[in-house]
Amino acid sequence: EEQLVESGGGLVQPGGSLRLSCAASGFTFSSYEMNWVRQAPGKGLEWLSDIRSSGSATFYADSVRGRFTISRDNAENSLSLQMNSLTAEDTAIYYCARARIEVLGTGAFDVWGQGTKVTVSS
């Protein structure tokens, strides 16, 4: 079964840092682009970041560029999101998601983790 499992969420103070992880199984992780998406309480989905299958390129939403860093370890089948300078507006459920392999561009997100909750509060 193709599966993604996030971890690392929790309560952090404003200005603090947190590192999220996403463990992949059941598919060839190194073949897929991977993404992070978040959902603030009661709100819609917000794409945050993408990383190419080899890790050669990364993309970020303006809201997190310069504060968040996406990375991957294909040998360990894992994806990470380092989050710095956190504010209350970063409070959300964070999902990792696999992008379909497409000839053109980044594919739709066909496998999602269950999410990990991040709360930024003093």
Next chain:
Amino acid sequence: EIVLTQSPATLSLSPGEGATLSCRASQSIRSFLAWYQQKPGRAPKLLIYDASNRATGIPARFSGSGSGTDFTLTISSLEPEDFAVYYCQQRSQWPITFGQGTRLEIK
């Protein structure tokens, strides 16, 4: 940034009825649009990719259409498990963006 506007915000229908959900892009995204379903407390689920292709395991009652700036998700006959929130998403241009969602509720 490409803005996706979904309508209506809320749709109230009964099981067995048909549903039509719309997504309009602020500029052409060709056919690079996906639809997701999200139930409370659950991760989103891919329904349709590239405007009209059903994802693996998605029932035939779900169909997508459109290109350019106007897209539609149609559910031909609603089942009880279809009541959820639906999001559209474009992959035509960075940043990837989602619509604000349409809540499909039981009438």
